[in-house]
Amino acid sequence: MTDVAVRTPAQRVRAWLPAYGVYVAIVVLLLFNIAFTENFLAWSNLRIQLIQVAPVVIVALGMALVIGTEGIDLSVGSVMALAAAFIPLYLGYGVVAAILVALIAGVAVGAVNGLLVARVGLQPIVATLALLVAGRGLALVVSDSQLREIRNPGLVELGSGSLFGLPYLVWIALALVLTVAFVVRRTVFGRRLLAIGGNRPAAELAGVPVGRVLVTVYVVSGTLAAVAGVLAVARIQASDASAVGVLIELSAITAVVVGGTPLSGGRVRVWGTVAGALLMQLVVATMIKHDLPSSTAEMVQAVIILVAVYAARERRSR
Amino acid sequence: MTQDVTVPPIAPPPESALRDERRADRLDRIVGTVQRQGALAVLVLVAAIGFAAFPNFRSLANAETILISAAPLALIALGMTFVIITGGIDLSVGSLYVLGGVVAAYASQWGVLAAFLAPLLLCGAFGVVNGVLVAYTRMAPFIVTLAALLGARGLMRALSNEGSETYLVRSEAFRAFGSGEFLGLAYPVWLALALFAGGAVLLGRTRFGASVYAIGGSEDAARLMGVAVRRTQVNVYVLSGLLAGLAGAVNAARLGSGVTVIGVGVELDAIAAVVIGGTLLTGGAGTVAGTIAGVLLLGVIQNLINQVGSVNISWQQVISGAFLAVVVVVQTYLTRLRRIQ
Secondary structure (H helix, E strand, O other): OOOOOOOOHHHHHHHHHHHHHHHHHHHHHHHHHHHHOOOOOOHHHHHHHHHHHHHHHHHHHHHHHHHHOOOOOOOHHHHHHHHHHHHHHHHHHOHHHHHHHHHHHHHHHHHHHHHHHHHHOOOHHHHHHHHHHHHHHHHHHHHOOOOEEOOOHHHHHHHHOEEOOEEHHHHHHHHHHHHHHHHHHHOHHHHHHHHHHHOHHHHHHOOOOHHHHHHHHHHHHHHHHHHHHHHHHHHHOEEOOOOOOOOHHHHHHHHHHHOOOOOOOOOOOHHHHHHHHHHHHHHHHHHHHOOOOHHHHHHHHHHHHHHHHHHHOOOOOO | OOOOOOOOOOOOOOHHHHHHHHHHHHHHHHHHHHHHHHHHHHHHHHHHHHHHHOHHHHOHHHHHHHHHHHHHHHHHHHHHHHHHHOOOOOOOHHHHHHHHHHHHHHHHHHOHHHHHHHHHHHHHHHHHHHHHHHHHHOOOHHHHHHHHHHHHHHHHHHHOOOOOOOOEOOOHHHHHHHHOEEOOEEHHHHHHHHHHHHHHHHHHHOHHHHHHHHHHHOHHHHHHOOOOHHHHHHHHHHHHHHHHHHHHHHHHHHHOEOOOOOOOOHHHHHHHHHHHOOOOOOOOOOOHHHHHHHHHHHHHHHHHHHHOOOOOOOHHHHHHHHHHHHHHHHHHHHHHHHHHO
């Protein structure tokens, strides 16, 4: 991690690539699409891309924070399903009440994750795996495994309305990105979170309330996943606990890692995460527009992950 | 400040200290046994409850159902056990399982041998890639195998016309393997039993097994001891890939087709089974026997929930998840208790 004063060009590229390679890739793909894809710049197309990427971005924000503490949160997809399952049940009490209940579900799952990781000392991957399994089951129990259509005008407006030409979904995602970026860079909480990820014993010795910060991080991740769940329900105008958020944990982890956040913790790249999500979306969109099957897109995504992580891997320090 | 210090003669430890030590020893042994055999104990308990409460659970046919539906997961979990003991993880097995099934069904047109060899070769190749990337580039196993998960799923869908084409098994012999029985047990169950026996010997009695434990305990120490760390790591991921492919082939033989819509989350079931079986995710400790108990426990729980007809089937997931959490929490406390000792 030490910065050497004199670097060869190769070293400079190597230091630069993991952090900014994702932006280069996006620009290249954008230029390719502008040149070769019909109607790529049409507002309707860009709008769809942004709407599709918004939930992934929101979930990935929480994931980035968790990964910053050297953790992982596999339960996000199930939290989305749980939030989605609660909405139709409480819609009778009004939109606000329904959304609140959904968010509380996210907070609760996040708190359980956080307590298991911070207080009991479980490895994040197992703790959140347990909630991935149990959460999806609970969502199915709550919703009685039924797909329910949502006709509430407030929710439908939230999912399909726009402000200044941009859909509400995108505005919400943008606001959350700005908030998280601010929290990571400018707040004590952000510093503490990175300190824990960088070196937990040292953070403990320095007086960081490790347990409290960890619980908060998982609660934030759960809450953001619940927000994504609510937005998913609003967008598709239905609540289907068996389909909402399936495998989104993988997309979110991919976005975070491709964006240059190391899995070893201690650093969070918020805008990189957004870029990572956008890149993956662009890859799929480009493939589809050029009549390549989505299976090819999946294989390309796999290669992108490997390249991104290979570029960012730790150097052997011996 | 030189001063004569009179060193008191070392007294023999008093009787009480010896007793304490012996008690600590005994506690340590008990805790260790609970940690290793906990899954087995719970399995016996749950099975006993099932025996007492559900007449249908008691039947031999039901026991067979449990065993045969657990066979593919058992194979996958066996490979996962090796990977996790080295301190790694293999997320790609769920995709490889499906890929193996599709390839096996497709290759069955060239006979039963091809139906087994094709998935083994392909999934083994994925294992080689996983292993080489983990061992030689120091990329995190989690992320390498996540990429392999996506890659294998993409390949599976590319081979099956975006998942819409289900290849039927053309070889009668291959189909017979899936449905046939020997001494009252289905062939896949025999296969799983044989491989678990082999796995137990491999892990417990060979140099390779010792290397697996050593790497999981401390990679650096293992290297200093002269363990072939990289080669062992590659082998472990290859083994996991091969077993996942084989599980796919077994499943294809049983179903008579290469189903493309299964396998999501199988890697998580396998990890859960391994962890419930007492293998530590931090690596360095674990047994094949524990994994069997873990797999069977998940199978028995699922079966029992099916027996209680009125209960929503989704409770099964809730219970499995809660179960996993309880098991790891207990494991963690036991480990801590031993460390304090």
